[in-house]
Amino acid sequence: FKNADAIDYSFIPICASGKNTSIVHHQASADIIRGDALFLFDAGFHFKNSTTDVTRVIYIGNRPSPLYQKVYTTILKAIIHYSTARFPSGTKGSCLDSICRYCMWQNSMDYYFGTGHGVGNYRSVHQRPAISGGSNDKITGNMVTTIEPGYYTDDFGIRLENMLASVEEQDGYVVFETITHIPFCYKLIDFEMLEPKEIAWLDNYNKRVLDEYWQLFGADKIAIDWLKENTRKIRQ
Numbered sequence: 001f002k003n004a005d006a007i008d009y010s011f012i013p014i015c016a017s018g019k020n021t022s023i024v025h026h027q028a029s030a031d032i033i034r035g036d037a038l039f040l041f042d043a044g045f046h047f048k049n050s051t052t053d054v055t056r057v058i059y060i061g062n063r064p065s066p067l068y069q070k071v072y073t074t075i076l077k078a079i080i081h082y083s084t085a086r087f088p089s090g091t092k093g094s095c096l097d098s099i100c101r102y103c104m105w106q107n108s109m110d111y112y113f114g115t116g117h118g119v120g121n122y123r124s125v126h127q128r129p130a131i132s133g134g135s136n137d138k139i140t141g142n143m144v145t146t147i148e149p150g151y152y153t154d155d156f157g158i159r160l161e162n163m164l165a166s167v168e169e170q171d172g173y174v175v176f177e178t179i180t181h182i183p184f185c186y187k188l189i190d191f192e193m194l195e196p197k198e199i200a201w202l203d204n205y206n207k208r209v210l211d212e213y214w215q216l217f218g219a220d221k222i223a224i225d226w227l228k229e230n231t232r233k234i235r236q
Helices: 018-022 064-084 093-105 196-217 223-231
Strands: 006-009 014-017 036-041 045-047 052-061 086-088 116-120 127-131 142-146 150-152 157-159 163-170 174-176
Touching: 014 018, 018 036, 018 157, 036 157, 052 157, 064 093, 064 142, 064 150, 064 157, 064 163, 064 174, 064 196, 086 093, 093 127, 093 150, 196 223
Parallel strands: none
Antiparallel strands: 006 045, 014 036, 036 052, 086 174, 116 127, 116 142, 142 163, 150 157, 163 174
16 A cells, blocks of 8 residues: 555455446456456545545446446436435435435436445444435434445446535535545546536536646656546536
């Protein structure tokens, strides 16, 4: 681990490419990442003062299929819709689960697992509160939870995951602060599907990502070029 305060993986990383992305918890042993394929990774670390959990999907190649783009963009819209929600403190996880699935349902998509879970501080990375269809857990301020909608077929799977901190405002309502700052894959985004408010959210998100990380890559031109390409401003 390059960071001095990174102690260990918070769980065994999930890595999959091609058709193996259709397996929710696939753990690669000798997968070959080929051109014109999806690559999914779900990983996290324990640090001295926190634990992380994040999932991203990137496309290896130049021209992803329209289906890949539609699915990926629908999931991204669900993340944005959920991340900008405002709700009374004590709202049940089942209600928040529906907020996330709403964007999926509009495109006749759904997922058969929960929307998110609590993240501990150097403890089990998957813990309560549960954000799922049957959850009675209450969401209040000062919680760290994940949001991880996805869509799986027999041929491929796409899932995206961020961590959110819940902040309770003076009137008793809760909003989310996104605390994961990792780029999304521009090749897989159909920008025509995004509404102006979603583009504004993504532009603001990408600015924070670029400001935080571009200096960390030093002279690594390949990494810097990839970062800049996947955080470039959409709305000029």
